[in-house]
Amino acid sequence: MTETIPRTELRLVRSALSGLRQDLITGAFAFRPLPPLGDAHPLKRWVPRRARPYVGWLPHAAITGFAFFLIALAYSQGSGGNLPLAVFCGVPLMISLFRPVGAWWLSFAAGIAAGSDAAGHNIYDTWPWPWTLIAAHIAVMAVVASQTRPRTAVQMLVLTAGLGVFFDAVSLRSADIFPMVMISCLVVGAVVATRSLRETKQQVAVEKSATVEERSRRTLLEERATIARELHDVVAHHMSVIAIQAEAAPYRVRNPPEELARSFATIRENAVAALTELRRVLGVVRADDPDAYADAGPEAPQPTLATLDTLFAGARAAGLTVEHVTTGAVRPLPPGVELSAYRIVQEALSNALRHAPGSTARVELSYVLGGIGLRIVNGPPTRAVRPSPGMGHGLLGMRERVTMLNGEMTAGTVAEDGGYEVAVYIPVDAGAAEAAV
Incomplete structure (x- = not known):
């Protein structure tokens, strides 16, 4: 029986399609609002304390303002106003604040509609889309890249470039694909790099905090082990005195009762057993550093x-x-x-x-x-x-x-x-x- 082994290229294609489905299709219109700037963001250090709660919403205000700016410019393209182009430019960018992946699909569909409408016609200065729609699409990709993994940004760039190549192939007019793709890569790449750098710094800070905490915990255990080693001599001295006194006590009384002798013998046995257990525990404490007090001498008394x-x-x-x-x-x-x-x-x-x-x-x-x-x-x-x-x-x-x-x-x-x-x-x-x- 011969087992068919998929080729490496086929596995790569399947993996790419699986990643595309996971990143851009599954839950594409899920609610993922753009979070405000955190308290540790550098922008909040340069503004008065009263204005800091509002600085966190600065990205939302900037995206909203840019969307209205593009709507106004897109509407002015064409005689009598170009309402469909204004909608194509503004709506996806506004939706990207709440449903980023879905907003990208809307912007992508707007690109298909605009390119199809302009096919064979010379109605835009740039091809296959007007520059206002290109700017809006790049802005949407930047917002999505700031909230998703870098792989999603690569997928968006590849699909956008593929759509441009398709219009270039079906149209007699030469498309401005290369400038559009280069600008998209620069903007989206800068967003991805900035986000990766920020996440790396946060991860380093977390690991550093964990390292300091672990070092403090280890130091605390070492200090407790040191105290245990030192107090061993003190406790052992008292237990030795108890054992010696219990052994000698019956001989200080003439004809001691048998019950008294047994009691002193029991006291001595318990004291000796306690010393044995104490030495055993001390051996465990010394296991990590058996030579910790080698220079002090094992018989040296503890200082006072x-x-x-x-x-x-x-x-x-x-x-x-x-x-x-x-x-x-x-x-x-x-x-x-x-x-x-x-x-x-x-x-x-x-x-x-x-x-x-x-x-x-x-x-x-x-x-x-x-x-x-x-x-x-x-x-x-x-x-x-x-x-x-x-x-x-x-x-x-x-x-x-x-x-x-x-x-x-x-x-x-x-x-x-x-x-x-x-x-x-x-x-x-x-x-x-x-x-x-």
């Missing part, structure tokens, strides 16, 4: 506010003048609060080094009754600021830590001298503070 002097010394060695002021009664805080406060100060000083080189930074720690307050403020840069690839990730990490501890944070430029200020308040429960002692 007591080690801020070392941090200040490193910042001063890097060229930042640091002033440190502590107010209130210094007391031990929960390990999570100590670690987060230290990291916030560290990140604020890093931002000052990066964005305000040569400036002076002031770090204020305020131990108050209900928690601890931090204020890190730096002056304007005194040296050239190098371009930084940062995207505000440091502030994002600070906010994550403060939010985790139910605190409050503000950050912004200092109006007086152009510096930058970070202010944080972290509440501390009285019971948690006593347990940290």
Whole structure:
């Protein structure tokens, strides 16, 4: 059994006819009104605010005015007025504001009627159509091209050129096809190019916005993973203490009851199980970046506010003048609060080094009754600021830590001298503070 395979040319013809039916025939007279100019259009930036709502309808007004202009000129062609030509020129152009593809078919039919009426007669200066009808037909094609895909514009140009070639073939008079087709291609091509450029810019803006959002989301996850890695040591320390105390408690009581011994054994087993699960979760967190803290040493303790002097010394060695002021009664805080406060100060000083080189930074720690307050403020840069690839990730990490501890944070430029200020308040429960002692 032999299967007939269509030739490539036949498939191309079928595809072209299918596209023509989809673009110019199916739903040709569907209601597709020309939308007004958007709020981001450049024309709206150059007019007063009160006039901007009306600027959006400027294309509709221009098309309507051009239609009436062509109607007046077409009517004046011929003795006693040429009403049919005026209708052929104006009606399709007006309808293109609401039903663009249908308006093109009306304009195309008007071209057939005008060309047939003029066949064999010398009644127009241009052939096969008068120049007013040519201008109206090009304007209709431009409106349609601004609302449809570029393929539709190509189809309209091909059919228009084909109609002109047909009249050229059946008439003894030479038709002005080439100038008409060239002007049509230039006008419609400019419309298609402008629309494609605008759509490309919109697509790039959408993709850029999505990229920034995805980068922010990824950074947020990285910051949370960093916090999880750091707090692991704090939680693991407490769970280890619970396990050790539960194991040693029965030996501190002479002849402890069996129920008490079993209870302490259960506490120890649960603490050990919790440590195992904690290490497992930490392994998942570290999976993307197992060497994130390779330089810090796996056995190194997490920093606290007591080690801020070392941090200040490193910042001063890097060229930042640091002033440190502590107010209130210094007391031990929960390990999570100590670690987060230290990291916030560290990140604020890093931002000052990066964005305000040569400036002076002031770090204020305020131990108050209900928690601890931090204020890190730096002056304007005194040296050239190098371009930084940062995207505000440091502030994002600070906010994550403060939010985790139910605190409050503000950050912004200092109006007086152009510096930058970070202010944080972290509440501390009285019971948690006593347990940290």
